[in-house]
Amino acid sequence: MAASETPGATARERAADYLAKRHRFRLAEALPWLIAIAVFFIFPTRMTFGSQVLVMVMFALSLDLILGYAGIVTLGHAAFFGVGAYTVGLAAARLEWTEPISGLFAAAIAAGLVGFVTGWFLLRYRGLTLLMLTLATAILLQETGNLRSDISGGYDGLPGLTFKPLLGIFDYDLYGHTYYLYVLAVLAVVFYLVRRIVYSPFGQALTGIRENVRRMHAIGSPVHRRLVTVYTIAAAIAGVAGALFTQTNAYVTLTVFDFDNSAKVMVMLILGGTGRLYGAFVGAAVYMVLEDYFSKLSPTFWQFGIGLMLVLAVLFAPRGILGVFERFGNYLSERKRS
Amino acid sequence: MPQFANIAVSILFDGLAYAMFLFITSVGLSVTMGLMGFVNLAHGAFAMAGGYIVVTLTRSYGVGFVPSLVIAAVVVGAVSVVFERFLYRRLYKSTDLEQVLLTIGLAFMAIATATYLYGPIPKSVPLPDWLQGDVNLGFRYFPSYRAFLIVLGTVLISVLWYAFERTNIGAKIRAAVDNRRMAESVGINVDRLFTLTFAVGSGLAALGGGLAIQLLGLSPSFAVLYLVLFLIVVAVGGLGSLKGTLLAALVLGIFDTGGKYLFADAGGFFVYAVTVVVLLIKPAGFYGRE
16 A cells, blocks of 8 residues: 555645556557557458447447446436537538538537537436436437438438548548547547546546445535536547447438337446446447347347356456456456465 | 327227236235335336246146246246345345345346247237137227236236235334334334335236236336336336325326327326426325325
8 A cells, every 4th residue: 555655745735646556558558459450450441340349439438437436327328428429410411511520529519509508407306217217318419300300311310421520631541440530549549548547546536436436425515516627528538439430321310219229338338347448449349249240140139148158257257358367367366476 | 989088088998008007016015115215226127037937837848828927826826925125125225226136137138038948039828718809888899808917907906905904914014104113112023024015016026027918018127117117107106105106197098098099199208207297296106205
């Protein structure tokens, strides 16, 4: 512990020391990024699928921020993904605004705004009430889109969108190489931000709220304001993921608001492990690859498989795939010691 | 009869029939959630199982519609005890999230199994003659099936009300919903009570699933599609409250039917709008405890 190393330090310094230590990059953290770059060279023909995996990683990462760190259980996270996706889609289809990077910012602002307003109202509630309210939010957005299908295109969506070349130079190519690197770069930026947030004092306060709300109230932490802040940030990130989804697929339909989409991202995150940042990477990648493989064999079989995976995960691996590795690692190091 | 009165009567009648279906299917969920605080997202799967049992019995074995409903309710009620004993029981003390994940996993498996066995196309069920066509209520003709639903729902509500308010077991359930620890300390076996209510609730869900075939159609996605509606009824009514579930079923059933009659484009908008308004004002639902 830092306390024994510097006995004379004040509590404030010790706390800062602890945070700084946790924040330092470890070597193992380079691994997912190296894998992502290696994939670019090994599977040059599967880059569209690769981009989709990276988009889902970002979506799961935004959920990790509120579910894994702040402990907000939501069934309507697809609402923000959808708002981001439609911001870019509508801008391109109706306003001819096809510059991709400014589109991301617009999506972040729009989704963040929706997150701020809904979060302000909804985050006073907990449990079943919160689950139902978040779910209803996503469905109400979907129904609104359906009601004005003259603008949104309804369930047929907005097909055949085209976007300007990246930075005015790099154009979209047939196998999606450009977009893979583009999504990867955006993911790296977003990940850096999320990592900063999680290891900051603000992130510690969120973990405190997750672990014991009453105590956080008791020590005078502004719980509601903190929750709304992180909800807004997560919404903005989900919005960016949605925008990237529209840009890489060149279409968007109202199904992005589906309950299935909210449930899917949650399953990915749980599968990888919550509250550990890289759980989003592992979960999304494993889920997407398995889905790609098994749903080609038989979609029914695949659906049964996800169900079974969830049941087994809850019963035997509540901390996700990374949790299993962690336990295995602890077991090995204990054996080495004895 | 003037046009608007005619429409109003239709909305009330259809809304009432729909509300009865919602009540029958959701009441078990409400009581089990009130008792154990267990978030059971597989409830819709029990309802779906009931529906498919009715389809199989009537189509392949030639059993009558009403006897099939009874058999489906009993079978699903009995099978649900196995799930409760071996799976749910382990998670009573877990977080909401783990319960949500386990039960949604079960729901996915149920959907896949139903798709494998029955295919994705919606099923129908042969009805006896007396449930087909219209019935004359003196001033107007109404569809017999919906009239049957309303009568059946009223009977069930009376029976449940009597069991809840006037019998020893009902008193024990109310005591346990109100204060579980206190109920246990005066010697009520809440675990056994829970198994019983879980079985009855799942059986009623299966009955609701059987009734839904004619009303809404039955396909494998039923388990998740209508689950949201059942959860909304429970949340709006208040956990563990019979009165609340009934009131919520009536309000949501009539609003949904009315919305679909008057503004066909708006679809499901009304149910969710009503839900949001009610829950923002009364977060614990109509009769839930704050």
